[in-house]
Every structure is written in structure tokens, then in C-alpha cells.
Amino acid sequence: MRLSRYALALPALLGAALLVTPAAAQSAADRAADGAISQDFQEDEPVTYFSQSWLIDTMNRRTSESIRDVPRVHYGYYVVPEDQNRLEARLALYNKFGGDRDVIKPLLWLLNRNDLENLSPGDTLVVPSEFGLDFRAYSPFPRYYAGAADLDKVVILDKQIQAWGAYHRGELARWGIINTGVESARTPSGRFNVNWKQDYRVSTLSPGFGSSAPDAELWEMYWVMNLHEARGIHMHQYALPTSGPASHGCIRMLEPDAKWLYGWTDTWEVENQRDPISSVGADIVDQGTMVLIIGDDISEPPRPFLHRDAYPVIRMVDLPPDPYAVPAGSPQQKAFDRLGGRV
Known part of the structure; x- marks a missing residue:
């Protein structure tokens, strides 16, 4: 895979092109990436899930354009x-x-x-x-991110609080809750970018893929945003248990959040692309929206509040002062850092 038109050469990364096409039309690497995300759609243990339909109005509630006008609680x-x-x-x-x-x-x-x-x-x-109130009033993310004031967009995923936040020019635009990877398949930490997006796809590894039977079992994915092409790490909509980390590496989001973020984020700019999604054999000219995955891994339900005797205190996410100081999380990002003189 070539990273840019400036002839930066790297070994080809595994393509995570998640397309609703016959399995035979995909490369072995594409099918392997399918498998990485499809593990999240295996049968879960009996747990309590968030009812996403109950949460839509609350999560989408906005009372002002700028967070400056949002009351504090x-x-x-x-x-x-x-x-x-x-x-x-x-x-x-x-x-x-x-x-x-x-x-x-x-x-x-x-x-x-x-x-x-x-x-x-x-x-x-x-x-x-x-x-x-405007849902941002209840955010564990700081209202302003000085380190990202010069960035048009940046997304933060915090594994300890199990929450995400989006900043536009350093001002909090939206936040929500997530599930990251379980102990045996942790979500990687580091600095990433949104590569490609697909609003709906069916995994080629679904038990019923390719079948026309009405009861065929299909693993359906909505609002898929790829962060790590080689490992098949994505943000996407899926059922969220209340018990904390639950995925096999991907970042599960609630429907309102995933849909909003899908429309808000930008993808990479690619030339000479052979596949509608994958970058294998193509030139990545520019990267998409920056995504930082930070925070310690946990194996239990998140604790969003510190419980003092007199009152609870919300645990605020500790944002890195400089987004670019967060280590690159993928070979692609490391290569762009070298190209940009950051290492």
C-alpha cells in the first residue's frame, strides 16, 4: 500500500474492506477483517442491555448551538x-x-x-x-479542549469511563457511552483516523451469508467507521450491555451516537483506489478525522462517579494536552507521522 503521492512506500496492510459482495470476490485479507468485526456479533451471555429507543430523545437533546450557553449541573x-x-x-x-x-x-x-x-x-x-437539559450538560468530557482548538474535528474514546466525546475547534459538540473490548480482545489505544465508512453491511462470515432463506442468520452492522484497517477495528452501532467492556476489539455505540458520528466525521482521501473501501494498492493522500483512544482498560462496569459521603463527583476524562503526543495506534498512522516529521 502506498501512503501518499509522495512515494512513501510501505508493506501492504491487510484490507478491511467490508462490502456486501460475494465472499469469493473478496481477498483473504478482507475476509479476515470481516471475521474480526463479526466476532462482536456472536451470541452474548445473558446481560442487561440499554434500550436504545428509550434514549434517543435524551441523547439528541440540544438547547443551544454553543456549549457556552449550556447550564452546569x-x-x-x-x-x-x-x-x-x-x-x-x-x-x-x-x-x-x-x-x-x-x-x-x-x-x-x-x-x-x-x-x-x-x-x-x-x-x-x-x-x-x-x-x-442539553445532554452535554451531563458530560464527563471537559467542555473545552485547548489542545484541539486548532483542529476542525477530533473524537476521543475513553476506555475507563466507557464514553466518547467529539470536539469541533476545541468545543464539545457531543458525547455518549460506549463498550470497548473485553480482556481477551482489548481495543487498542493510541491515535487513529477515520479511514472509510459504510452505513450498512452484512458480514461475509455470517452463518446465512449468500443464502436466500428468509430465516438466514445475518450479522448486520450499521454506521461502520474504520479506525485500524489492518486489524479491522471500527466504531459501529450495536447493542450495549450495562456491564462495561463487551466487544472483541471494536467500539460499540448506541444508534443515535453512531448515526450522528457517521455523518460528522470525515474519511481519508484516496487515489487510484481499486476497491470501493479498502486502501490496498491505493495512494492515501490525506487522513480522515483524528480519533484518540485513551484511558485504562477495565473488566467491570464503568464507574462514572466518585461516591463521596456527602455527594457524588463526576469523573472527568483527562484529555491529553497535545493530541499529536498520543502515540500512533496503527502502522498507517506511524507512517504518516514519519512523513510529517513527527518522529
Whole structure:
């Protein structure tokens, strides 16, 4: 694969061209990359998942163009009384904070990473001082990122908090929650770029791929954004369990986030491309939107709040002062760093 028209030569990377085409039409490398992402679509253990339809309005809520006009919130505790069953606990909770279940439930679910259907006496929830605000009001990402003020766009994925944030010229544009890789298949850390995107695809390794049977099992992927072509690491929509890391290396996102990010990010600029997606044999002239994957790996549910005796404190993501100081996460990125004189 050639990285640019300036004749920087590198060994060919494995192509992660995820196309809905017959398997025979794909290279062995393409099918291998298919397998990497398809592992995320294997049957999961019984777990509790976020109901994505419940969360759409909350996650998409915007009250102002600039985050300068978004109110700030603080947090407190709500303890479920000992004399209430689960239904009574939920109803009392909604009534205490205004009565609108469609506003209260999804926000508390996202903040606590906890399914409110299973509330029990004595359970403690973190609650904000105000509901129904622009969703950025509840962000664990700083509102401003000075180190990215000169970058048109940058995306941050934090593995410890299990959350993502997008910055436009250093100002927080959106954030959400994610699932990264389990202990046996960690999501790689480092600096990446969005390579190619595909809004929908069916994995060629699906058990029912190529079958016309109505009950054929197909692994469907939506809003796929490739970050590491050689390893087949992507951001994409998929079911998110509340239990923390769950994927085989890819970054799972909720539908509203994946769809928004798909439209917001830019892909690489490629010349002499033989394949509609893969860069194998092509010239990568320019890279897409920068993506930083940071934070320590965890194997348990994330803890987005520090629980002090008097009140909870949101754990803010520690952004790197200089995005370019984050080590390159792929051979492609390392090659561009050499070309740009960064190493």
C-alpha cells in the first residue's frame, strides 16, 4: 500500500474492506477483517442491555448551538426507601423529580449505567440537579479542549469511563457511552483516523451469508467507521450491555451516537483506489478525522462517579494536552507521522 503521492512506500496492510459482495470476490485479507468485526456479533451471555429507543430523545437533546450557553449541573444521591417494591420505587422516583418518566428514566439510566427496572430497596442512584437539559450538560468530557482548538474535528474514546466525546475547534459538540473490548480482545489505544465508512453491511462470515432463506442468520452492522484497517477495528452501532467492556476489539455505540458520528466525521482521501473501501494498492493522500483512544482498560462496569459521603463527583476524562503526543495506534498512522516529521 502506498501512503501518499509522495512515494512513501510501505508493506501492504491487510484490507478491511467490508462490502456486501460475494465472499469469493473478496481477498483473504478482507475476509479476515470481516471475521474480526463479526466476532462482536456472536451470541452474548445473558446481560442487561440499554434500550436504545428509550434514549434517543435524551441523547439528541440540544438547547443551544454553543456549549457556552449550556447550564452546569451538580449531583446528589437518591436512596430507594426500604418499604417500596420495584414498581413503587420507580413511580416515587419519577414523582420526586417532576413526574415525566420519558425525561427522568433515560437520563438516570445513562448516568448510572443501571437499568431502573431492577431498582430494589436501599439502592442508591446518582441524580442531577436538573433534568431535561442539553445532554452535554451531563458530560464527563471537559467542555473545552485547548489542545484541539486548532483542529476542525477530533473524537476521543475513553476506555475507563466507557464514553466518547467529539470536539469541533476545541468545543464539545457531543458525547455518549460506549463498550470497548473485553480482556481477551482489548481495543487498542493510541491515535487513529477515520479511514472509510459504510452505513450498512452484512458480514461475509455470517452463518446465512449468500443464502436466500428468509430465516438466514445475518450479522448486520450499521454506521461502520474504520479506525485500524489492518486489524479491522471500527466504531459501529450495536447493542450495549450495562456491564462495561463487551466487544472483541471494536467500539460499540448506541444508534443515535453512531448515526450522528457517521455523518460528522470525515474519511481519508484516496487515489487510484481499486476497491470501493479498502486502501490496498491505493495512494492515501490525506487522513480522515483524528480519533484518540485513551484511558485504562477495565473488566467491570464503568464507574462514572466518585461516591463521596456527602455527594457524588463526576469523573472527568483527562484529555491529553497535545493530541499529536498520543502515540500512533496503527502502522498507517506511524507512517504518516514519519512523513510529517513527527518522529
